[in-house]
Amino acid sequence: DMCGTVRGKRFPSEEADKVFTSGVQMPQSIYFFDVTGVNEDILGMGFSDGDPDAQAHPVSGSIVPVPWASMRQAQVLMTMVDHEGTPLML
Structure with a gap:
């Protein structure tokens, strides 16, 4: 977020294709x-x-492994767009 706090969602690896093709709702x-x-x-x-x-x-x-996790995990930065695909400018 704007204050530097990491916020997000967790997804199982089986959903990675969906995340990278369709994105996710936030x-x-x-x-x-x-x-x-x-x-x-x-x-x-x-x-x-x-x-x-x-x-x-x-x-x-931006996808990178999470080296401190006990199981294999990765994290990725996300950017948000409106319903027309334009980056959110809030």
Whole structure:
């Protein structure tokens, strides 16, 4: 998020193709958490607008292994787009 806190979703490896081809739904409000993890409903976005989802897509070349995990895992940076495929500019 904007404060440097890692936020995301976990997916089993069997769903990797879907994540990399179709993306995944994430709440747009993920951009509005403060350093304590509170969403203050900035600009009327979050609770007051129903907290709509946007499509998140992997950032090319950002997938890396998670060396500290006890099982084989990887992580990838994602970017969010609106329903027309335009990057969210919140």
